[in-house]
Amino acid sequence: MTLAEKAYVSLRKDIVEGCFAPESPLRLADLSERYGMGFSPLREALNRLQAERLVTAESLRGFRVSARSLAEFEDALHARLLVETEALRLAIARGDDGWEASIVAALYALRLQARRQGGDVDELKARHHAFHRSLLVACGSDWLMDFFERLYAATERYRIPALIAAGPQKRDIDAEHGAIADAVLARDTRRAEELLRDHYLRTAVTIRSGLAPA
Amino acid sequence: MTLAEKAYVSLRKDIVEGCFAPESPLRLADLSERYGMGFSPLREALNRLQAERLVTAESLRGFRVSARSLAEFEDALHARLLVETEALRLAIARGDDGWEASIVAALYALRLQARRQGGDVDELKARHHAFHRSLLVACGSDWLMDFFERLYAATERYRIPALIAAGPQKRDIDAEHGAIADAVLARDTRRAEELLRDHYLRTAVTIRSGLAPA
DNA sequence: AATTCCATTATTTTCGAAAATTACTATTGC
């Protein structure tokens, strides 16, 4: 893996996880020290992230972490529902046995990590992402999967801080995931779409309440 | 405008217009000579285009123009219909007088250029793009507009060569545009969606017939 | 003849410095 690729992965993770505050400038000298590389690979990574809307660039004034706002979250949520319900419909129509098995496996792995007390939070996030991706991956559309990845990252920037702010959840998220998986495996398109939609709308409620005061 | 931005604009245009054959390698030395700049701004532009799926990169083997295939075209078309019908619905629901006026203006400008014999083809393409964008811009969703721009570029890579290959059109594209604009201005969501859909599906027929032999 | 190995060449990737631009600070003039 080249340095530019490493820079892309690290920066993307750190931005999504909120290590850099929204709108804070991403100075090359700082990044160079933080990640231990020269300017060139960092600039390449920043350009990729710019195309993904995770960072913004202004001519001759460098790069900043993209702003967060309620409006942008609502927009991303709306786009996400559009993209994911369509991808889910296609996946249920097209998915084969291997796809079904991969959903079961992803859900199982997610639950293992969720129940492990004091487990690695990064690993939990990765498995959560993997589960949601597994539901859609059989849609067979590179474009929809690309949009899914973008929107997942965009909304994750809101979800993580909101979860921390909201404290203990009243929701049984594990059960929600289970119900979605059941509906998908039963090829019940309408029910799966509805459950996935509700799942995201419930998360949105938490995020909105955490975002309103800020 | 920085050199990297110029490189991005030029490269994007040249790739969409097919100046570089699909899958052909984009060698830095060649690009450096073609665009009259060093490697750094070119690499930054290529990284942005990679995030947009117009170029592909392989570690330590540089960049290539993304492949074209019937499957990818069908995928992009499908995603485009999903995104644009939703954006159109929102725009019709939300657009104000200024938006309506901008559609009338864009259509008028497009027709002027289309009827000008021997006019600048680049200008015609730009106005065609501007007209289609004007229909959607009132949707108020940055994400959907972002996806629109991506998918427009992706499908334009197929449309231009197909138009050349197909020769004189039997379609009255001008009338199709007019009908779409009329339906949108009448706020007839269902009809507007249907006409836009048909418009793209007709273009798709031409593209498929031009792509099948290749 | 086919294959492996090595040397050479071509190309990408990265760095460090130079150039260009912006941001900051202190000073001047009113």
Add this chain to the structure above:
DNA sequence: GCAATAGTAATTTTCGAAAATAATGGAATT
């Protein structure tokens, strides 16, 4: 006191060379 300004520092952007890696071609070996 405050705006304009010149000078300085900080920062981004770009270049050219160096380092790293891949591709090529030819000789030696099986």
